[in-house]
Amino acid sequence: MDNELISKKDLLDLKGISYGQLxxxxxxxxxxxxxFIRKSTFTGQETFFPKEKILQRxxxxxxxxxxxxxxxxxxxxxxxxxEVEFSTENLVGSGVISEMAFNFFMDIRNFNKNFEFEDxxxxxxxxxxxxxxxxxxxxVRMVLDLLEGNEDLLRSKPTEIFIxxxxxxSSSLLVSNQENVLFDNATxxxxxxxxxxxxxxxxxxxxxxx
Amino acid sequence: xxxxxxxLINGNxxxxxxxxxxxxxxxxxxxxxxxKCDFFNINGHGSTVGNVDAQKVQIDxxxxxxxxVTAKIAKIxxxxxxxxxxxxxxxxxxxxxxxxxxxxxTELDIDGWVTIEDDAxxxxxxxxxxxxxxxxxxxxxxxxxxxxxxxxxxxxxxxKADGKFDIDGLLSADQIEINIFWSSKSKEIxxxxxxxxxxxxxxxxxxxxxxxxxxxxxxxxxxxxxLNATKAKIVRGEDIVIGDGCEIDLVxxxxxxxxxxxxxxxKAVKI
Numbered sequence: 001m002d003n004e005l006i007s008k009k010d011l012l013d014l015k016g017i018s019y020g021q022l023x024x025x026x027x028x029x030x031x032x033x034x035x036f037i038r039k040s041t042f043t044g045q046e047t048f049f050p051k052e053k054i055l056q057r058x059x060x061x062x063x064x065x066x067x068x069x070x071x072x073x074x075x076x077x078x079x080x081x082x083e084v085e086f087s088t089e090n091l092v093g094s095g096v097i098s099e100m101a102f103n104f105f106m107d108i109r110n111f112n113k114n115f116e117f118e119d120x121x122x123x124x125x126x127x128x129x130x131x132x133x134x135x136x137x138x139x140v141r142m143v144l145d146l147l148e149g150n151e152d153l154l155r156s157k158p159t160e161i162f163i164x165x166x167x168x169x170s171s172s173l174l175v176s177n178q179e180n181v182l183f184d185n186a187t188x189x190x191x192x193x194x195x196x197x198x199x200x201x202x203x204x205x206x207x208x209x210x
Numbered sequence: 211x212x213x214x215x216x217x218l219i220n221g222n223x224x225x226x227x228x229x230x231x232x233x234x235x236x237x238x239x240x241x242x243x244x245x246k247c248d249f250f251n252i253n254g255h256g257s258t259v260g261n262v263d264a265q266k267v268q269i270d271x272x273x274x275x276x277x278x279v280t281a282k283i284a285k286i287x288x289x290x291x292x293x294x295x296x297x298x299x300x301x302x303x304x305x306x307x308x309x310x311x312x313x314x315x316t317e318l319d320i321d322g323w324v325t326i327e328d329d330a331x332x333x334x335x336x337x338x339x340x341x342x343x344x345x346x347x348x349x350x351x352x353x354x355x356x357x358x359x360x361x362x363x364x365x366x367x368x369x370k371a372d373g374k375f376d377i378d379g380l381l382s383a384d385q386i387e388i389n390i391f392w393s394s395k396s397k398e399i400x401x402x403x404x405x406x407x408x409x410x411x412x413x414x415x416x417x418x419x420x421x422x423x424x425x426x427x428x429x430x431x432x433x434x435x436x437l438n439a440t441k442a443k444i445v446r447g448e449d450i451v452i453g454d455g456c457e458i459d460l461v462x463x464x465x466x467x468x469x470x471x472x473x474x475x476x477k478a479v480k481i
Contacts, residue, residue, distance in 0.1 A: 009446075009481070019447060020402030020433040023382045027348070027365040043460065044443055045428065 005037065005048040006055070015058050028070045030061055030077055064204070076203045096120075096205050101127035108141055118154075122147060124202045125161075125193075134190055139163050142172045150174060154195050163191040214248075217241075219256075227260045244277070252288075261294070269305075278311065286322070295328075303339070312345070320356070329362070337373065346379070364396075372409065386432075388425060390439045395426040404432040404447075408439040408455060424455065438471065 006014070012022065025031050035057075037048045057077075064073055092099050097120065105123045122144060129135040129143070143161060153159060157176040164171050166187040175181050183189060216232040217225060219239030227243020234249075235241070235256030244260040252273035261277040267284040278294035285302045295311035300319070307324045318332035322339045329345035337354035346362035355373040358364075363379035370387045377396035384402045388394065391409040406425050424439040431446045438453040445452075446462045454471035461467065461478040469475060 018402075018433045019400060019431045020384060023365075023400040023431075024384060024402070027382055 004051040006051040008047040008049070011049060011054060011058070015055070015062070017058065017062075024070070025061060029074045030070065031057060076200055096202070097123045098127050098131075101130065104130075104137070104140070105144075108144060118151060121195075121199055121202055125198055128193070128198065129163075129191060132191070135163060139170045139172065139190070142170065146172050146174055159195045161191070161193050161195060162189060164188060165190050217247075227258075233264075250281075252290075267298075286324075301332075318349075352383075369401075390423060390425055393423050393426070397427065398429045398431075399427050400429075400431045402433045404430060404435045404437075406437045406440050407453075424457075 008022070012018065022031075026033070026036070031054070035049050035054060037050075038045055039048055040046075061073060064076070068076070092102055101123050104126055105119075125143070125147075126140055129140050130137070143163065147154065147161075153174065153176055158178075159174055159176040160178055162173040162175060162181070164173070164183060164187050166184075170190070214229060214231040217228075217230045217234070218232075219225060219235045219237065219241075221237040222239075223237070224240040224242065227241055227245045230245070230247040232249045232251070233241070233245055233247045234251045235254060237254040239252075239254065239256045241256075241258040242260065244263070245258060246263045248265045250262055250264040250267045252269045252271055254271045256269075256271065257274040257276070259276045261280070262275055263280045265282045267279060267281040269286045269288055269290045271288045273286075273288065273290040274293075275290070276293045278297070279292055280297045282299045283302070284296060284298040284300070285304070286307045287305045289306045291308045291310070293310045295313070296309050297314045299315070300317040301313065301315040302319045303322045303324045305322045307322070308327070309324065310327045312328040313326050313330045313332070315332040316334070318330070318335040320335075320337045320339045320341045324340070325342045325344070327344045330343045330347045330349075332349040333351070335341075335349060335352045335354075337352070337356045337358055340357045340359075341354075342359040343364075344361045347360045347364045347366075349366050351368045351370075352358075352364070352366050353370045354375065357373055358371075358375040358377075360375070360377045360379070363382070364375075364377050365380065365382045367383055368385045368387075369381065369383040370385075371394065372389045372391065374392035375381075375394045375396065379396075380398045380400060381396040382400045386399065386401050386404045388404075388406045389409040390406060408423075424441050425437075427440070427442045429444050429446075430437070430440070430442050433447060434449045435445060435447045436451040436453065437445065437456050437458075439455040441457045443459045444462070445458050445460070448463065448465040450461055450463045450466070451468045451470065452458065452461065452473050452475055454473060456471075456473035456475070458473070458475045459477065461475055462481050463478070464481055467478055467480070469478075
């Protein structure tokens with residue numbers, strides 16, 4: 001999809017940030033280590049970043065750093081989750097997830113324990129998928145089944161969730177560390193969503209709401 | 211821990227683990243099983259197979275722990291090897307220690323020799339002896355006077371070095387203060403303020419190798435940079451001062467650039 005890179009130099013210039021800030025943000029895990037791509041240029045070794053991702057991330061950091069400390073920001077962007085438990089009243093009441101998505105989740109899962117962050121991500125995902133209008137309930141059910149049991153992968157690697165349709169039959173996939181995923185012409189990609197982005201979005205809503 | 215027994219092994223003995231007040235091994239003792247106690251002390255050739263969870267851990271002899279160590283204070287004065295992780299408020303190494311797992315500490319004080327085979331994370335680190343970290347070393351403050359080797363990256367808030375360091379990856383900190391007495395190197399150095407000075411001492415002037423004692427780095431990037439006795443390929447920053455004894459291939463600066471010593475800078479470009 002987007003393979004465009006931007007050099008470290010150009011990034012600092014474009015966004016008006018300094019070396020000190022960039023190294024500090026890297027140290028605080030606001031920018032993942034594997035976004036730093038080394039390439040040999042004629043001046044020697046230079047560092048590049050995936051352009052779209054880094055610009056988005058820097059924008060978010062600059063936006064949020066007035067309200068949140070760097071450590072809080074690191075929480076928002078980290079792929080791991082804290083050990084917080086949420087009560088269902090708080091969640092639906094706060095408007096972060098809809099009652100419909102919550103009920104859908106409860107129906108499928110036969111849920112009877114406390115909600116952990118990863119469970120909420122699933123409910124939030126249901127909300128986003130159904131609200132988009134592109135995905136039907138069976139497809140959402142399929143994704144939830146796929147997510148269950150694959151928590152380790154979701155926690156450790158940047159993973160994307162795909163729903164595809166071919167000749168009226170749907171499939172769902174989890175692709176981690178995606179470089180290139182190509183489908184044949186008859187396959188339509190209905191949804192492609194990065195698990196990490198959903199987690200971030202949800203976290204910033206939850207942290208922002210505090 | 212009131213009302214708990216003590217476990218004392220004198221001579222050749224072995225015991226199971228459990229919960230105790232004080233656990234002491236004097237001699238050739240072996241403990242099999244997890245231990246939870248107030249004070250854990252090895253005075254001879256002790257070994258445990260299991261995790262150790264204690265308020266204070268003290269190894270004076272030759273200790274071998276196959277398990278994780280969790281303690282408020284962990285003090286190693288003899289020879290020890292810990293095959294597991296160490297999580298301590300304060301880890302004090304005066305002897306020789308090898309830790310095959312990760313070290314997490316609030317205070318890390320090294321006067322002896324320690325090898326950490328995984329990552330080290332400490333809020334405050336003082337190194338007067340030798341410290342080798344095979345993973346990444348992160349934390350708040352590192353002050354070193356001995357020898358520090360890091361195979362991964364060393365990323366902290368403040369790095370003050372009077373000793374010798376060898377970092378395979380990135381040395382990054384908001385404040386970096388390096389006083390060169392022995393040659394040091396780091397593949398890359400990055401941060402906010404980077405100051406490298408040469409420690410002038412009388413003895414130094416008599417040593418003929420003095421001239422080649424320097425800091426070597428491929429890349430140095432920061433907001434304000436002052437370099438002396440530094441050999442680097444590329445130096446980038448806002449305000450840069452190159453003093454004495456430097457050999458730099460390329461300087462790229464966005465603010466001010468001052469050359470005020472005896473150095474070789476092949477190219478300096480304002481960007």
